[in-house]
Every structure is written in C-alpha cells, then in structure tokens.
Amino acid sequence: MAPKKPKTKPKVISNSVTKNLKPEMKRIDRPAYFARREAAKVLRSVLHGDARRRAVGSIKSLVYSPSIRNKKATYALVCQTLKYLPIIKDILMAANVLSGKWKRQGELMYIITYDILFGQEGSLVGDAEKFLMLRKDALQSALAQILKCKGVKDVKDLMTSALSSSSFPASDVRKPRYVRVNTLKMDVRSALLELSKKYEVREDDTVLGLLILPPGADLHNHPLVKNGSVFMQGKASSMVALALGPKPGWEVIDACAAPGNKTVHLAALMKGKGKIIACELNKERVQRLEDNVTLAGATNVTVKHDDFLNLNPEDPSYSKVS
Numbered sequence: 001m002a003p004k005k006p007k008t009k010p011k012v013i014s015n016s017v018t019k020n021l022k023p024e025m026k027r028i029d030r031p032a033y034f035a036r037r038e039a040a041k042v043l044r045s046v047l048h049g050d051a052r053r054r055a056v057g058s059i060k061s062l063v064y065s066p067s068i069r070n071k072k073a074t075y076a077l078v079c080q081t082l083k084y085l086p087i088i089k090d091i092l093m094a095a096n097v098l099s100g101k102w103k104r105q106g107e108l109m110y111i112i113t114y115d116i117l118f119g120q121e122g123s124l125v126g127d128a129e130k131f132l133m134l135r136k137d138a139l140q141s142a143l144a145q146i147l148k149c150k151g152v153k154d155v156k157d158l159m160t161s162a163l164s165s166s167s168f169p170a171s172d173v174r175k176p177r178y179v180r181v182n183t184l185k186m187d188v189r190s191a192l193l194e195l196s197k198k199y200e201v202r203e204d205d206t207v208l209g210l211l212i213l214p215p216g217a218d219l220h221n222h223p224l225v226k227n228g229s230v231f232m233q234g235k236a237s238s239m240v241a242l243a244l245g246p247k248p249g250w251e252v253i254d255a256c257a258a259p260g261n262k263t264v265h266l267a268a269l270m271k272g273k274g275k276i277i278a279c280e281l282n283k284e285r286v287q288r289l290e291d292n293v294t295l296a297g298a299t300n301v302t303v304k305h306d307d308f309l310n311l312n313p314e315d316p317s318y319s320k321v322s
Contacts, residue, residue: 033126043110060075060232061259089110090142092142095138113139177213179213179219180209182228182268182297188203191230228295228297249270252266254277256279263278263292264296268298281305
C-alpha cells in the first residue's frame with residue numbers, strides 16, 4: 001500500500017487588508033473591496049501631507065507604489081473622493097453617524113460615502129460598508145438638508161457653489177492641470193496649438209515649457225502624452241530641474257530618479273547632450289523610470305539600479321559631476 005501523501009496547508013495571504021475579508025465574499029466583489037481600502041491608504045497620505053504642509057508625492061506616484069494592486073480603480077476613487085470631499089465632510093458631520101473605530105478610519109469612511117451617494121453603490125461588501133449602508137437614509141437626508149440650506153437643486157450646483165464659497169478651505173478647491181512640454185520631441189508653440197484644439201491652454205509665467213489647463217482636464221489618453229511629447233507634471237516638480245539649471249554637456253546624477261519626470265526634464269534642458277546617471281533603489285520603479293526615459297527619447301540618460309549612497313565619489317566615472 002502506498003503511503004498517504006501529507007496534506008498540504010493552504011497558502012495564507014499575509015496582507016493586512018485581507019485579514020477582515022469574509023470567506024463568503026464573492027470573487028467579483030473583492031476588487032472593489034480592495035480598491036476602497038487602497039484608496040483610503042492613499043487618501044490618508046495625501047490629506048496628512050496637506051495638513052502638515054509637507055509634500056508626500058503626487059496622487060499618481062502614491063498609487064503607482066508596488067503595494068497598490070488595483071491602480072486604475074484606486075486612482076479614480078481617490079480623485080473622485082477628493083473632488084467631493086468638502087461635501088462628504090459636511091454630510092458626515094450633519095448625519096452624525098461616525099463614532100469609535102469608524103471615526104478613526106475617516107479616510108475609508110470618505111471613500112465609502114462617495115460610493116454610496118455619488119459613485120457605484122454595487123459591490124459594497126465589508127464591515128465598514130455595511131455600517132454606512134445601514135445609515136444610508138441618514139446620509140441622504142443630510143445631503144438633502146445641505147442642498148436646501150445652500151439654495152441649490154442638485155449636487156452639480158452644490159459643487160459649483162462649493163468651489164466658489166469661502167466656507168471651504170483653499171486646499172479643497174480644484175487645482176489646474178499642468179503639463180510640461182518635452183522639448184526633446186516637440187516645441188512649446190506646437191504643443192500649445194495642438195492642445196488648444198480641445199482645451200483652454202496658457203503658458204506658465206515661471207517655468208518655461210509648462211502649460212496650464214483647466215481643472216479636471218483628462219489627458220491620460222491624449223496622443224501627446226502617450227507618445228512622450230508632453231508629460232503630466234506639477235509645477236513644483238517642474239521647478240526642480242530648472243533650479244539646477246544644467247547646461248548641454250554637463251554630467252549630472254539624479255539620486256532618486258523614479259518615475260523619471262525630473263530626469264527627462266534635465267535631459268531636455270541639456271538638449272540631449274552630456275550625461276545623466278539616474279539612480280533608483282526600488283526594482284519595480286526602475287522599470288517605470290526606464291519606460292519614461294525611452295518614451296521621452298532621452299538618449300543621454302543611463303539608468304542605474306542602485307542606492308545613490310553606495311556610489312563612490314572617488315570613482316573616475318563621476319569625476320565630472322559637481
């Protein structure tokens with residue numbers, strides 16, 4: 001008789017998000033469940049960074065962290081929740097439904113409230129979702145009361161009122177969309193003319209080659225973005241390479257380079273001449289860096305998967321770097 005094979009233990013996923021996952025949850029519900037919790041994590045970083053006046057990275061860079069799995073859904077949830085955040089805060093305060101542990105999970109409550117009132121109510125599984133769904137009538141009642149107090153008919157009018165009202169903090173007002181022209185591939189004038197076919201566009205008065213578009217302008221699938229002629233890059237990020245002021249022929253080290261927006265901006269300012277050594281410690285982010293360098297046509301960039309602090313300043317390879 002052949003010996004019995006030992007039973008193999010089932011694999012356990014050691015992810016903090018999965019600890020409270022119910023066995024009966026349908027497979028179709030899980031992506032939405034995870035996306036809400038990942039979105040709450042990103043939203044917490046964004047809001048805490050704003051409160052402390054400290055940059056924590058753009059929403060996009062936070063979403064593209066290796067720990068975020070459902071990147072597209074997470075990004076959409078964060079952006080939409082931020083868009084409605086002033087109203088969501090007012091609703092939760094007026095409804096007075098949060099207490100104890102749920103109050104301490106404010107960001108997740110914001111995300112779920114957005115889904116219940118303004119987003120996709122389907123697939124709202126999970127303890128936090130059930131808690132708020134049981135209080136849906138109170139949330140809707142609070143929203144109706146706010147609409148009445150503001151003297152508006154619907155949420156769209158309320159959003160317009162919110163953006164122009166001084167009762168909402170300046171940090172909640174929707175900001176313009178910035179794009180930087182990649183002069184390795186396209187001149188500023190041509191980019192301006194091309195984008196103005198669909199959007200109202202103007203040049204920034206501080207950063208050469210930076211264009212300002214209306215809030216909410218979605219350029220993710222625009223041909224100029226997809227072919228690397230323009231990069232979606234904020235004003236603060238675009239000022240870094242400009243502050244360095246590199247000249248063609250310089251040799252530069254970018255110490256923490258991924259995802260590469262500043263790296264390829266340096267390459268453009270150097271007109272593709274000289275040398276840029278772009279260091280990145282994280283293996284997953286190295287791939288994004290390489291992809292952006294290729295997309296930009298920045299042929300003078302060498303990507304180095306290494307910790308910048310491991311570089312030897314005595315190495316002849318870096319002798320021309322100031």
